[in-house]
Amino acid sequence: MAEILDDIRVADLSHVWFGPWCTMMLADLGAEVIKIEPPWGSIGRVARGPLYGGASTIFHHLNMNKKGISLNLKDPRGVEVFKDLVRVSDVVVQNFAPGTIERLGLGYDVLKEINPKIIYAALSGFGQYGPYTSRPAFASIAEAMSGHTRLTGDGVDPEGPPIQMAQAYGDLGPGTMAAMAIIAAIRHRDRIGVGQMIDVAQLDCMLAYNTGITSYMISGLKPHEIRKKYPRAHMAGGLRQTTDGGWVQIAGHRPKALDRLREELGVEEVTQEVFDEVIAGKTRDELVEYMVNVGIPIAPVYDLSEIEGDPHIVAREMIIEVDHPKAGKVRSVNFPVKFSETPVEEMRPAPLFGQHNKEVLVDLLGYSDERFRELKKEGVVLGE
Secondary structure, eight states, rough: OOOOTTTTTEEEEETTHHHHHHHHHHHHTTTTEEEETTOOOGGGOOOOOOOOSSOHEEEEEEEEOOOOBBTTSHHHHHHHHHHHHHHTTTEEEEOTTTTTTHTTTTSHHHHHOOOOOOOOEEESOOSSSSSSTOOOHHHHHHHHHTHHHHHHHHHOTTTOOOOOOSOOOHHHHHHHHHHHHHHHHHHHHHHHHEEEEEEEEEEHHHHHHHHHHOOOOOSSSHHHHHHSOOOOSSSSOOOEOOOOOOOOEOOOOHHHHHHHHHHHHHHHHOHHHHHHHTTTTOOHHHHEEEEEHOOOEEEEEHHHHHTTTHHHHHHHEEEEEEETTTEEEEEOOOOOOOSSOOOOOOOOOOOOOTHHIIIIIIIITTTOOHHHHHHHHSSSSSOO
8 A cells, every 4th residue: 555655765864853753754744765874884773772683672663664774974975976876866865963064065955956856954053144054053952942941841830940841842843843844844855846955943943842942922921820810710730649649640621521410429519629538548549540530631641651551552553563683572662643545554674784775776776786886895874
């Protein structure tokens, strides 16, 4: 069965989390993503903790469904190989610091002359222009400057310290935005016939994700000040601990459910005291079952070890297993969206270092076996 992006080829120069998350989404949708690593290997291959089959757990997560080559772009011959790849590609994605790719002679002005239809996505912390363009950035930097770090802390204690968001959403959110923008640019190119450059800044994206900014600009109040000034008239939820030491997240924002709880308990009003009595004496799973039956939104707060055993997550096939040639069986997370006509049916493991060198250079670009061996011998192409 054809996949949505199976006629799209992506030359992927990205590393760490921001860019690889973007290109992984394109790969999951069927694009042929060719991940290009430097001779020393992508920085994402190493991390604190053990390696599995020569790569970190994060590398395995972010690089599924991609092909991999290793190319020395500091060698003019490596630059020429990359230009040949651009000639037969639809998209280039890179998240180097602004100016880096231009110094290699591979900026958008050069690549669009080689392939006028190329879509060139430049991902960075602060964008390709502005006073902070040259500043280095990671997810936590964008989260902090966009207000998310302070708001996360405010949710616990407005007088307390800011709290860093978990799992680098300052990478994943902007990476998702970048993938959406690339697909939009493909749509535009299909209609008009020309490519374009896409400038995706982590800070810009994280600002766009922060609805608290608009709320503050309109009301003059921060979210915690709104909560204090305008308390909900009904029982709100929040995180609550149960008798077995577990935790639940309750979102009591459904008046009908609260009415049903009032009828269930035979009380005129569901007060905080009444609500506390409902929670008291119940384990986490007992409380979840009780609230679900009443109709109040509730969820157990899962530890990572509990997620894959949830029957709903199992039914949605969100945990998958792939066979990696060196790491063996790798369990990871499936593509999250279900398509009725073009389902994502096959998931492949992250590539070994330089695993697809010969396939790309010889089979795709048409290099002779002799030229390929020479490039490999001279260190222009490394790996498997």
